[in-house]
Amino acid sequence: MxxxxxxxxxxxxxxxxxxxxxxxxxxxxxxxxxxxxxxxxxxxxxxxxxxxxxxxxxxxxxxxxxxxxxxxxxxxxxxxxxxxxxxxxxxxxxxxxxxxxxxxxxxxxxxxxxxxxxxxxxxxxxxxxxxxxxxxxxxxxxxxxxxxxxxxxxxxxxxxxxxxxxxxxxxxxxxxxxxxxxxxxxxxxxxxxxxxxxxxxxxxxxxxxxxxxxxxxxxxxxxxxxxxxxxxxxxxxxxxxxxxxxGEVLEQPSVIERVDIAKEHFRKSIEIKGDRVGVFEIRRHFSSYFKGLPDFKETRFKLVTANDPIEIFQLLDFVAERWGNFEEIKSMIYRSPLSGKE
CATH class of the missing domain: 3.20.20.70 (Aldolase class I)
Known part of the structure; x- marks a missing residue:
């Protein structure tokens, strides 16, 4: 094309x-x-x-x-x-x-x-x-x-x-x-x-x-x-x-892999926009990266309200530790939300 x-x-x-x-x-x-x-x-x-x-x-x-x-x-x-x-x-x-x-x-x-x-x-x-x-x-x-x-x-x-x-x-x-x-x-x-x-x-x-x-x-x-x-x-x-x-459908990333992807995204965000704006602009993405995890509401709230990059990285490590060992979650088909603007 x-x-x-x-x-x-x-x-x-x-x-x-x-x-x-x-x-x-x-x-x-x-x-x-x-x-x-x-x-x-x-x-x-x-x-x-x-x-x-x-x-x-x-x-x-x-x-x-x-x-x-x-x-x-x-x-x-x-x-x-x-x-x-x-x-x-x-x-x-x-x-x-x-x-x-x-x-x-x-x-x-x-x-x-x-x-x-x-x-x-x-x-x-x-x-x-x-x-x-x-x-x-x-x-x-x-x-x-x-x-x-x-x-x-x-x-x-x-x-x-x-x-x-x-x-x-x-x-x-x-x-x-x-x-x-x-x-x-x-x-x-x-x-x-x-x-x-x-x-x-x-x-x-x-x-x-x-x-x-x-x-x-x-x-x-x-x-x-x-x-x-x-x-x-x-x-x-x-x-x-x-x-x-x-013709092959790839397996979806595990929770641990998604955490690594979210970290890379966050690093790029603060590299480009600085800590304050970088933190603010990444928040909208965190919920989507981990959509479908059970009992995630409290951790999600912390991720989207924390202002300190170090604290956010620690929260992401916690996500990997807390949910990364669930094989049924690692293998689930991840679906993105069909809401928003395009």
Missing amino acids: KIDSLDLGERPVILAPMEDVTDPSFRYMCKRFGADMMFTEFISSDGLIRDAKKSLDKLNISDAERPIGIQIYGHLIDAMVEAARMAEEANPNVIDINFGCPVRKVAARGAGSGMMREPDKLVEMTRQIVNAVKLPVTVKTRLGYDDESRIIVELAERLQDVGVKALTIHGRTRAQMYKGEADWSLIGQVKNNQRMHIPIIGNGDIDGPVKAKEMFDRYGVDGIMIGRATYGRPWIFKEVKHYLAS
């Missing part, structure tokens, strides 16, 4: 952009386990042009993360064009436009998937961004705003016509949020439309290697993007790629 001249190989497995999740330390872990491409958290165009620190900080990427895309969102065309130029200065591999976020505070302003209520404006915004930057521009979107406006088949053609180099489609409408099952049939229609020649990346409800292969085989997509199933499970990229190559 190629995005313009960027070659991602056959059947790439891509990390979805997720607010408050795909920060640099989590991207580091996903890359270590084989993510073929990654995206930043989405970045507000308004925040960028106002020089808001939180938005500017999200532009920080490293060569070790490549290939990587910077994703922007907003509802004003001029602001989005300027934000795209600013994102290009950070030198990612692609600029990605978010037309998929269903969260009320984003969509209600006409940004994210709220833009799907105004497809003409959506296409014009995309056209102007494509013309304003030299990097490839990609788009992530949904099937439509609601069940009465599933416009993705026509919209995909229009986006291709204005110069988009790849399209990621989440198989739900904005109205669905994350409820119900993702409908991949329309993703398949886009992919199998003879007029389409850009890569089509499918997204939605991929929770493991078997589902990933099924989506490739059934709908013929060029790549898949995984979001919520990566929570506490960055090794899912290794699982999927191994299964695609061999």
Whole structure:
């Protein structure tokens, strides 16, 4: 699969952009386990042009993360064009436009998937961004705003016509949020439309290697993007790629192995962000790493409230000691939560 001249190989497995999740330390872990491409958290165009620190900080990427895309969102065309130029200065591999976020505070302003209520404006915004930057521009979107406006088949053609180099489609409408099952049939229609020649990346409800292969085989997509199933499970990229190559389902990491992974993630978090912010940003991941452990509530509370890195490492050692000897837990199938943003 190629995005313009960027070659991602056959059947790439891509990390979805997720607010408050795909920060640099989590991207580091996903890359270590084989993510073929990654995206930043989405970045507000308004925040960028106002020089808001939180938005500017999200532009920080490293060569070790490549290939990587910077994703922007907003509802004003001029602001989005300027934000795209600013994102290009950070030198990612692609600029990605978010037309998929269903969260009320984003969509209600006409940004994210709220833009799907105004497809003409959506296409014009995309056209102007494509013309304003030299990097490839990609788009992530949904099937439509609601069940009465599933416009993705026509919209995909229009986006291709204005110069988009790849399209990621989440198989739900904005109205669905994350409820119900993702409908991949329309993703398949886009992919199998003879007029389409850009890569089509499918997204939605991929929770493991078997589902990933099924989506490739059934709908013929060029790549898949995984979001919520990566929570506490960055090794899912290794699982999927191994299964695609061999047909073998890998055994899930033991509790002790998960502790080692969580420690590595935590070290990277404080290395990049410092002790205070690094501690704060790792908390959202700890619950997911150890989801399903019995009688874990008290230890979980300590993990997500402790402020001293030394204390946190000691708590992780306690997790390994307390739960690491349970063979039935070591062999259980670990399931990531299907909640959150993607």
